[in-house]
Amino acid sequence: MSGGAQVRALQPGYLIVGNWKMNKGPAEAPALADAIVGAVGSPRCAVAICPSFVSLPAVMARLEGSPVALGAQTCATAQSGAFTGEVSPTMLSEVGVRYVILGHSERRQHSGETDASVAARIRAALDAGLRPILCVGESEAQRECGETEALLSSQLKGALGGLSGDQMAKVAVAYEPIWAIGTGKTATEAQAEATCAFIRGQLSELFDDDIAAGTPILYGGSMNAQNAAGLLSCPNINGGLVGGASLKPDDFAAIVAAADRLEAENHVG
Ligand code: 13P
Numbered sequence: 001m002s003g004g005a006q007v008r009a010l011q012p013g014y015l016i017v018g019n020w021k022m023n024k025g026p027a028e029a030p031a032l033a034d035a036i037v038g039a040v041g042s043p044r045c046a047v048a049i050c051p052s053f054v055s056l057p058a059v060m061a062r063l064e065g066s067p068v069a070l071g072a073q074t075c076a077t078a079q080s081g082a083f084t085g086e087v088s089p090t091m092l093s094e095v096g097v098r099y100v101i102l103g104h105s106e107r108r109q110h111s112g113e114t115d116a117s118v119a120a121r122i123r124a125a126l127d128a129g130l131r132p133i134l135c136v137g138e139s140e141a142q143r144e145c146g147e148t149e150a151l152l153s154s155q156l157k158g159a160l161g162g163l164s165g166d167q168m169a170k171v172a173v174a175y176e177p178i179w180a181i182g183t184g185k186t187a188t189e190a191q192a193e194a195t196c197a198f199i200r201g202q203l204s205e206l207f208d209d210d211i212a213a214g215t216p217i218l219y220g221g222s223m224n225a226q227n228a229a230g231l232l233s234c235p236n237i238n239g240g241l242v243g244g245a246s247l248k249p250d251d252f253a254a255i256v257a258a259a260d261r262l263e264a265e266n267h268v269g
Contacts, residue, residue: 014263016255017099018242022052024051032249040252047067049063049071050072070099071098072130074107093128104176115158115159137220156206160203172216175220176221217238224245224251
């Protein structure tokens, strides 16, 4: 990897986000939220969980007064209007959502999200006061063909190009190699660090060194209780976007605890 590993993260403080994907409807979600709140205790780092749209109000009721924030898994490109089936960032904000995952590879693959539509969603989310988590990442074939950097570069530029520094200060980026999602095949620490360093370098080119250094860059893809500490200790990794393990309160709490230990050691937060 090349291009910008020299821009060192300012250690923005760890952010651990659970993406429940299409699991846990309103009947089951409150119990999982309760278990997660109980298991994570009082973390130093920032923690959020992202249930499906229909479970958001029920989960919010359980997160009230807890250190765990609510997130959503996508949002519409506009705040209201003739967009049948869509959910706007303003609506999400009304139910207490603070973060929104955008451009997840599963949405790019199955629901037609493109860099252009992700860019519009990011702007709409920011307008509603939400914090977007932009997902980028390559397929196995793209990595093998040496296309990772070009792809990440165009995903970042396509989604973030033209944002102001103030807008970018609210955005986190998640590096999620598609081949590591739900496969149990995690990127090695060296691969994840090199790629996140490349992403930070791209942010430096798109914005400036300070914005790049202050942007939380999360790793996602089979992060679990065993590999979290190693991945999170990489200098350019500021958190995790956790799928399967976020449905298991003890495993999710172990990831949060790993981030907390590192945050305490680094004296950040
Ligand atoms: P897994 O942790 O299940 O691999 O999922 C990662 C992911 O896609 C989070 O958004």
